[in-house]
Amino acid sequence: MARLPTYQKNIACLESLWDADIENRLSVRPILKLASMMNNVKFTYLTCNTREEMKHNLEKLKSLKGYGILYLAFHGKPGVILLDESSVDLETLAAFMGKGFANWVVHFGSCSTIDVERYRIRNFINATGVSMVLGYKKDVDWIESTVTDLLLLDWLQSYKSMKSLWNRFRQRYRELVALTGLMAFHR
Numbered sequence: 001m002a003r004l005p006t007y008q009k010n011i012a013c014l015e016s017l018w019d020a021d022i023e024n025r026l027s028v029r030p031i032l033k034l035a036s037m038m039n040n041v042k043f044t045y046l047t048c049n050t051r052e053e054m055k056h057n058l059e060k061l062k063s064l065k066g067y068g069i070l071y072l073a074f075h076g077k078p079g080v081i082l083l084d085e086s087s088v089d090l091e092t093l094a095a096f097m098g099k100g101f102a103n104w105v106v107h108f109g110s111c112s113t114i115d116v117e118r119y120r121i122r123n124f125i126n127a128t129g130v131s132m133v134l135g136y137k138k139d140v141d142w143i144e145s146t147v148t149d150l151l152l153l154d155w156l157q158s159y160k161s162m163k164s165l166w167n168r169f170r171q172r173y174r175e176l177v178a179l180t181g182l183m184a185f186h187r
Contacts, residue, residue: 001101007157007158007159007160008039008040008041008064008066008157009041009067009068009069009104009105009157010041010042010043010044010064010067010068010069010071011032011035011036011041011042011043011044011067011069011071011153012043012044012046012061012067012071013028013029013032013043013045013065013070013071013072013073014046014047014048014050014054014057014058014061014070014071014073014074015027015028015029015046015047015048015074016047016049016073016074016082016083016084017047017049017115018075018082018142020032021078022108025093025106026142027069028073028109028146029045030055031146031149031153032045032071032153032166034150034187035150035154035180038154039153039154039157040092041157042066042067042115042171043128044061044067046060046061046066047066047172048074048083049083049084049085050083050084050085050086051083051086051088051092053083054081054083054088054096055096056089056092058096058097058100059100060133061100061101062097062098062100062101067102068103068105068116068156068179069104069105069106069107069153069156070101070104070105070106070107070130071107071149071153072106072107072108072109072110073108073109073110073149074108074109074113075110075111076108076111076113076150077108077111077112077113078113078116078137079113079115079116079120081093081108081110082110082156087115089152090113090116090121090124091120091123091124091127092125093124094123094124094127094128095127097127097128098128099128099129100131101128101129102128102129102130103129103130103131104130104135105131105132105134105135105156105162106128106129106132106134107134107135107149107152107153108133108134108135108136109136109145109146109149110133110135111135111136111139111140111145112136112137112138112139113135113136114133114135114136114137114183114185115136115138115158115181118185121133122185125185125187129187130187131186131187132162132165132166132185132186132187133139133184133185133186134152134166134182134183134184134185135182135183136180136182136183136184137181137183138180138181140180140181142178143180144168144176144180145180147176148173148176148180148182148186151169151176152169155169161185162184163187166184166186170182170184
């Protein structure tokens with residue numbers, strides 16, 4: 001596929017522990033490196049295992065210039081991000097973010113977090129001013145979701161219109177979207 005014009009969006013990622021094995025730790029960091037190298041964008045990666053850490057790290061990320069993607073790599077359940085020692089629901093996350101991420105794309109790389117009533121996603125978008133929310137509506141396999149995350153991080157660099165991005169991505173990767181339950185909501 002010929003590359004489309006670039007609309008570079010640097011990537012900010014927060015990630016929690018995936019399991020108790022801290023010596024052989026799974027991480028999305030390698031896909032961030034690959035997406036960064038493929039698209040000549042920067043990425044910032046912070047670990048986040050407590051509510052206090054999440055709030056603190058989001059405050060730090062708000063000051064970044066040239067960033068446009070917030071990638072949240074966590075375990076999840078409907079309406080909630082699961083941290084190592086606690087959890088954060090969509091409404092609390094929106095309060096932590098405030099309008100500091102206005103016009104960014106937020107991708108929930110977590111199982112089922114966006115499997116909620118649509119008004120909760122709309123409220124999240126309105127409270128934060130983000131341009132698009134992406135995420136999985138069901139429990140997903142780690143490898144399948146990570147592959148999907150890499151594709152999204154790549155495709156997000158080639159589109160200004162998030163509606164066009166989603167329409168084309170959904171068409172091209174129809175089976176992967178169905179398999180993972182990937183959904184998108186735009187402002």
